[in-house]
Amino acid sequence: MGLKRLDKLIALNCNVSRKDARKLIKDAAVTVNSRVVLRAEELVDADVDDIDVKGYNFTAKEHIYIMLNKPQGVISATADPKKKTVIDIIPDELKRRSLFPAGRLDRDTTGLLIITDDGAFAHRIMSPAHHVYKTYQTALSYSIDENDIKKLEDGITLGDGTECLPAKVKPFVFNGLPGAEIKIREGKYHQVKRMFHALGNNVEQLRRIQIGSLKLDTSLAEGECRELTAEELELVFTDED
Template sequence: MLIRLQKFLADSGIASRRKAEELIKEGKVKVNGATVTELGLKIDESKDVVLFNNKEVKKSEELEYLLLHKPKGYITTVKDQFGRKSILELIDTENRLFPVGRLDYDTSGLLIITNDGELTYKLTHPKHNVEKTYVALVRGIPSNDKLDKLKKGIKLEEFTTAPAKVKIIETKGPNAVLEIKIREGKNRQVRRMCEAIGHFVIELKRTAIGEIVLSNIKEGEYRSLSQKEIGYLKRI
């Protein structure tokens, strides 16, 4: 059976499909001894030999799905030029896993980690518009007019955000706690949205992805997703 090279790499737990495409373009993948840099190549996984960084890639037999409560102070990539800690240091597994999407260094909360490349590709592709819920402690208390700007979509430097669901959960002295639900995932988007209406984010946590909820897991801890949760994510 023929399969696209980037899908084979994703299914093998090397990286998400999108990242696998980057690895191919960077010349880090070989098929039967020849370096491949163009996308679109299909391979026969029963016959062709695929190397990544000169090591043979074998398709992962066991798929793993984890929900991690990411703490602040961790990156969601495998390596970092500044030597910062990676979320993968918190996971005890023999499988090669990668996060579904990202949370920035100073953001905590729900992060799904898996070696299912197909699911990762689906959940991070813009066309699927999976709703993500964040709780943000912001400096000051936004007026209804400012919240309405977020609800309608607000202009940032390079794009206008899609309409968001926003409400004040509570006030803490001079500050407010907002619940913000978005269907996009641009870099630092929630922080930038709040700054655009004049309210700096003090703390930010992601509490849900669709119907998958962070619940009572402590920071730095993780659990396996249930079969019901996995089924839900695959149906999105």
């Protein structure tokens, strides 16, 4: 991780402001290698130094990556004055001040969403140039046929003339309803819904189950989350196909 200011590390890893971090240091609530430190600007290496903050579970990480099984009715945003956001449902022990969703799922879409504070990581997931496929399962008004699949896999044109990159598609039964499993590597507004609408079909339900080769942990109920492991992070940027 390298040397970083002590107050910055505390702010990042204890979900407090820099001002509050400096107060903790001033109040002698912080020790480094069992030594009380009173200088906010002291440089420490969280990979080497043993840092303890009284009243907080300090586990130093440069960034945090959280797998969330997003429920319906929650928006993919950091804050909203009227609507509940995905950040609102992250438990306090995982929260940091700079968390945001790496991409977005529509309010009524459920499933896999990664919450992080790593901007470069999020950009890599969201940029089509990095070819990170996202896999969705849909319930549709009508079953799809081979002609529908070919149009989607060739790269369908949406109603407003927007051209989509080729998708990977196969029929899927969604809770007893006709549907499809579709893999795309873009994130256009309401893209999956608009792709099927261009076929004269409608998406009745939608959930994301996979990013790259990282699959949603089926033990997570909707609204639950956990940290990703280092091995799981590597799966995000690989594709099982």
